[in-house]
Amino acid sequence: MKAQIKEKLYYLKYSFFHPFDAFYEMRFRGKGSLLIAVISIVLFGILQCVRYQYTGFVMNFTQIAAMNSLSVFATWVAGFVLFIVSNWSVTTLLNGKGGLGDITQVIGYSLVPVELTTIVQIILSNFVIREEIMIVNVISGIGIVWFLFMIVAGLCTIHEYSFGKNMASVFLSFVAAAIIIFLGVLFFTLMEQMITFVVSVVQEFIRRM
Amino acid sequence: MKRKNWKCLGAVLAAVMMLPMTVQASAADGSNVVYDGYTYDYYGNAKDSPAAFVLERTITAENLNGTKLSSVDDVCTSRDGRIFFIDSLESRMNILDSDGNYLHSVKLLRNTEGKIALDEEGNQIMLTNPEGVWVHEQEQEIYIADTGAQRIVVLNLEDYSLKRIIGRPDNLSGDTQFKPSKITVDFANRIYVVVQSSYEGILELTAEGDFSGYYGVNVPFYSFMDYFWKSIASDEQKAQMSKTYAPAFNNITLDGEGFVMAVTYDTSAQEYVFRLNSKGENVLREQENMTVVGDIWSMHSDDMGSQFVDIAVTDYGTYALLDRNKGRIFLYDFDGQILNVFGSTGNLKGDYKSPVAIAWLGDKLVTADKTLKCLYILAPTAFGQAVLDGNESYYFGRWDEALVSFEKAVALNANYEVAYSGIGKNYLMKDDYETAMYYFKLGNNREFYSKAYNGYRGQWMEEHFGIIMTLLLLVVGAVIWSEARYHRNQGRKKKKPAAARKKGEEK
Numbered sequence: 001m002k003a004q005i006k007e008k009l010y011y012l013k014y015s016f017f018h019p020f021d022a023f024y025e026m027r028f029r030g031k032g033s034l035l036i037a038v039i040s041i042v043l044f045g046i047l048q049c050v051r052y053q054y055t056g057f058v059m060n061f062t063q064i065a066a067m068n069s070l071s072v073f074a075t076w077v078a079g080f081v082l083f084i085v086s087n088w089s090v091t092t093l094l095n096g097k098g099g100l101g102d103i104t105q106v107i108g109y110s111l112v113p114v115e116l117t118t119i120v121q122i123i124l125s126n127f128v129i130r131e132e133i134m135i136v137n138v139i140s141g142i143g144i145v146w147f148l149f150m151i152v153a154g155l156c157t158i159h160e161y162s163f164g165k166n167m168a169s170v171f172l173s174f175v176a177a178a179i180i181i182f183l184g185v186l187f188f189t190l191m192e193q194m195i196t197f198v199v200s201v202v203q204e205f206i207r208r209m
Numbered sequence: 210m211k212r213k214n215w216k217c218l219g220a221v222l223a224a225v226m227m228l229p230m231t232v233q234a235s236a237a238d239g240s241n242v243v244y245d246g247y248t249y250d251y252y253g254n255a256k257d258s259p260a261a262f263v264l265e266r267t268i269t270a271e272n273l274n275g276t277k278l279s280s281v282d283d284v285c286t287s288r289d290g291r292i293f294f295i296d297s298l299e300s301r302m303n304i305l306d307s308d309g310n311y312l313h314s315v316k317l318l319r320n321t322e323g324k325i326a327l328d329e330e331g332n333q334i335m336l337t338n339p340e341g342v343w344v345h346e347q348e349q350e351i352y353i354a355d356t357g358a359q360r361i362v363v364l365n366l367e368d369y370s371l372k373r374i375i376g377r378p379d380n381l382s383g384d385t386q387f388k389p390s391k392i393t394v395d396f397a398n399r400i401y402v403v404v405q406s407s408y409e410g411i412l413e414l415t416a417e418g419d420f421s422g423y424y425g426v427n428v429p430f431y432s433f434m435d436y437f438w439k440s441i442a443s444d445e446q447k448a449q450m451s452k453t454y455a456p457a458f459n460n461i462t463l464d465g466e467g468f469v470m471a472v473t474y475d476t477s478a479q480e481y482v483f484r485l486n487s488k489g490e491n492v493l494r495e496q497e498n499m500t501v502v503g504d505i506w507s508m509h510s511d512d513m514g515s516q517f518v519d520i521a522v523t524d525y526g527t528y529a530l531l532d533r534n535k536g537r538i539f540l541y542d543f544d545g546q547i548l549n550v551f552g553s554t555g556n557l558k559g560d561y562k563s564p565v566a567i568a569w570l571g572d573k574l575v576t577a578d579k580t581l582k583c584l585y586i587l588a589p590t591a592f593g594q595a596v597l598d599g600n601e602s603y604y605f606g607r608w609d610e611a612l613v614s615f616e617k618a619v620a621l622n623a624n625y626e627v628a629y630s631g632i633g634k635n636y637l638m639k640d641d642y643e644t645a646m647y648y649f650k651l652g653n654n655r656e657f658y659s660k661a662y663n664g665y666r667g668q669w670m671e672e673h674f675g676i677i678m679t680l681l682l683l684v685v686g687a688v689i690w691s692e693a694r695y696h697r698n699q700g701r702k703k704k705k706p707a708a709a710r711k712k713g714e715e716k
Contacts, residue, residue, distance in 0.1 A: 057650055058659045063252050127666070130659035 008033040015109045016146075019153035023109075027102050027158045034101050037108025044111045045077040047118050056126035059133055080107055086176035090169050091159050098158030106154030110147050117143025242559035243590075244551040250626055251498060251653035253505045258622055260551035261540055261593030262574060264559040266309045268584040273303060274311045281577040281584060283391065284566040287344045287366060292575055293351065294566070294584060300336040302353060304369070307570060309586050318362065318371040326371045334371065336362065341391040341403070348398065354389035361389055361400065361418070375400070375418035391460050396467040403461045403471070408454040410489070411461060411471065425471060425489045427456045430479045453477070460517075460566075465524035468492070474516035474533065481517055482530065495545035497656070503532055503539050504550075515539065521567045521574065525604035527597065529567055529574060536561035538576070538587075542600050548627055549596065559585065572597055592621040599631050608635045630654040637661050642668060 011031045015022035026032030049069040052062055084107055088100045098106075121140045128136055156166045246260030270278035279298035286292050290307030304313040318334045320326045326334045338357030345352060349366040361375040377387035389412070391403040398416035401424060410423040431453060439447065456475030464470050464484065470493075471483040482501045484493040495501055503515025515532040517539075522528040526543025536554035541547055554561050562580035569575075572594065574587040589597055599614030615631035622628070633648030634657060642665035649658035670677065 058655055058662065061655075129663045129666070130656065 007031065008036060012036060012109060012112065015150065015154075016113060019150045020157055023106060023154040023157040026105055026109075027098065032102075032105040032109070034105060037105045040108040040111050040115065041077060041080055041104075044080075044115055045073040047115055047122075048076045049073055051118055051122055054122055054126075056128065058128060058130055059125040059136065080111075082177045082180060083107070083173060086180055087155070087169070087173040090172045090176050094165070094169055094172075096159035096161065096169065098155070102158040103155070106151060106158060110150035110154060113146040113150070114143040117146075242557075244553075244559065246549050246551040248549055248625070248627070249499065249505060249547050250624075253499065255506070256624055258549060258625060259590060259592040261549040261589060261596060262538070262551060262587035263590055264585055265573070265588040266586040267558070268305065268309045268586065270582065272305075272309065272311060273314070276301065276303060276311070276314045278303070278582050280579055281582060282339075282565055282579065283341045284568045284575050284577045284584065285342045285344050286568045286570045286575060288346050290570060292568075292570060292584070293342050293344060294577060295339050295342050295353070297338045297340050297356070300338055300357070302336065302339065302342060302351075305584075309584070313369060315364070315369050318364070319369070321365070321368070321370045323370075334362075334374070340405075341389065343392045343394055345394040345398075347396060350394075352392050352394055352400065354392040354402065356388050356390055359387045359389075361392065361402070375414070378414060378418060378420035381412075381420045393461045393463045393469060395463055395469065401461055401469055403458050405459070406457050408457055410455070411458055411469070411485075425458060425469070425483060425485050426491070427458060427473055427475075427483070428479050429453050429456055429477045458483070460519045462520050462522055464522040464528070465526060470520055470522055470528065472517040472520045472530065474518060476513055476516075481515070482520065493545060494543065499545075499547065501530075501541055501545050501547075503530065503537070504535070518565055519567045521569045523569050523597075523601070525601040527600050527604075529569070531564050531567040531576060533564050536564055538567065538574070540596075542627070543604060546627055546630075548600070549593065592618060595621065596628070599628065603631060603634065608638045611635050626652045626654070628652075630657065633657060633661065637664075640664065 008031070011022055011025060012033075015026075022031075049067075049072045052067055052069070052072050053064060055062075084100065084103050088098075088103050090096075091098060091103075117140050121136050121143075124136050124139065125133075152163070152166060155161065155170065156163060159166065159169070161169065242264035244260035244262065244264075246258045247255050248258045250256050270276070277299050278296055280296050281294055282297045283295045284292065285294075291312065292305040292307070292309070293302055294305075295302055300316055302315045303311070304315070306312050316336055318326045318336070328334055336353065336355055336358075338355075339353050339362075340356040341354035343352040344350075344366060346366075350372060351364040351366055351369070353362040353364065355362045359377055363372040363375065364370065365372050381387060385407075388404055389402040390405045393401045395401065399421070400414040400416070400418070402412040402414065404412060410425045410427065413421050413424040415421050435453070439450070442450065456473050456478040458471045459473050459475070461469060461471045469483075469485045471485060473481055473483075480491060480493075480500075481503070482493055483491045486492045493501060499505070503517065507514055513534055515530075515537065516534045517530045518533040519531045520528055521531075527548070528541055528543075530539040530541070531537075532539065536552050537550050538552045539547065540549045552559075552561065561576075561578050563578060564576060565579045566577040567574060570586065572589050574585075576585045576587065577583070578585070595614045595618040599611050599618060602608075602611035602614060612632060612635040615628040615635070618625055618628035619632065629648050629652030631652075633645045633652055633654065636642075636645035636648060637657060637660060642661045645661040646658055646665060649655075649661055
């Protein structure tokens, strides 16, 4: 058990510096852990709330008094869940080899560098003046570039795509995500109308009796 | 967040609607009208605030000793407290003292001997539908933009006798009409003339009245789509398209440092308030999070926002903008920070129908309404006085006085970010960084918080220099030590196999 955890964590570290190899091992030899990926995504959501609240005053342009941590958390996490689902639904149609779990692992593992730089960013932002904001932004920029590189490498590897096809599938994922949102909104609107209809019929019934 | 803004604005509007119930008559004769004021916080939320001014006196035709009053078009004040205002329909300039009592009225111009001035043909010289007036203290002159007669009339400030007449400059190109509407004169006696609906800019005349150029850039707003369609249109299509002209300037004044300030209410303009340097560029100071636009949120998409008809500037750079759309007066400090907003359109006492002009009378304001044919003299409230005093003291570098004034403003309005910032700035000037940081945080002033924090951090580093240096040396030492140990171990590892190999070879 202990050795297993140690191996999983080793591959987490390995994925930062050798994403192609690491994601290959995860996809085809079962070295990845879905648990770590899910924890990472949840942690990312929590970190975004922390960032909202605890970024230093000089860099924090948000209305902290109007903060809703649940909505901040949900917005970020739902965004990733949406991407995972839409990417999966696109790649199954385009001969992608990766499954839902594999995509989740890629996203979760890729988010870890961003989480690390976010923590550094939050701490540093409390000790900088206006002229030094650039430094902090560079650090978070490094995290984002790292994240993008890992995610592209990871998706290429697990789906066995070329770079161009991968980018096309990512683009189609965004389109699919938009369609999912549209359908979701449509569903809830129609449901709301239906419920209102039923409720009003019932009310009518009660009043006429 | 946007929703919240709407709610706040809604609350403010509701408060404004309830004005009739909340109007309090604080003077015995019931002449004081307490306005409902508000301001915008750092995030652009409308925040309730006491109004900076109350209505002190209304001046109508009744106060003018029988002089007819048909319109009010422009107001200007002199340093000794006289109020000059123009009535374009009666072609008169009326003069009041600082309390609003009638002093004099000018229609027929007289020369220094008190006789009616005559032109070359022997006709009496009379004001003809003038629209603007400016008092030029430096030369003790009054400039009247005599629009109907296409000329500028210069009078003596003391006895209102005719000094000279500036007609249409001979070197003004083309056959453009010379219809001066608003006028100002700078410290070098150059005359700046606003011609309504002229897209060339402000007319700049020399002290002698020769045309020296068009002044000021008012850039129209153009959308990307316009650019796109124009780029693919043929020449014939382009000829049919409506042309985009530069928006006109609508009013003009001079600030304490001799810069020309102008406003426009043309909705196609990109900027509405201008502080023009000698090249005619806009050098108005603005806050990073908020430009000088008046109201930030509007309730309807067809609401045109604030439309500034006139601007008045104090010696310390605090300026008041008069909005003709909603009858509001916006106060900004020299830094472009909004201080207070009050006033409304309506039928109540102190409300406007069509506001046209505003001028400072010391710390008081004089505003004019064309439809109501009246002047309002507005006096600062205790809160307004504290804010104005604080800004004045800060502008002239009197930190201690500014501190007292801003503390008073905070006592009267604990939600007032500007005053907290003001207090913070004064502690910053005294190098009391920690207190300054506290107040800048309350005032949501990130720029100055950063400055204060810079000082605080420097002080902290100095105080804890010993500990920091010790820690730094320890870390450096640890790194060197571990490197050295690593290399020693590496060396041993290399040697060992080599030695073992040698042994093997020997065997």
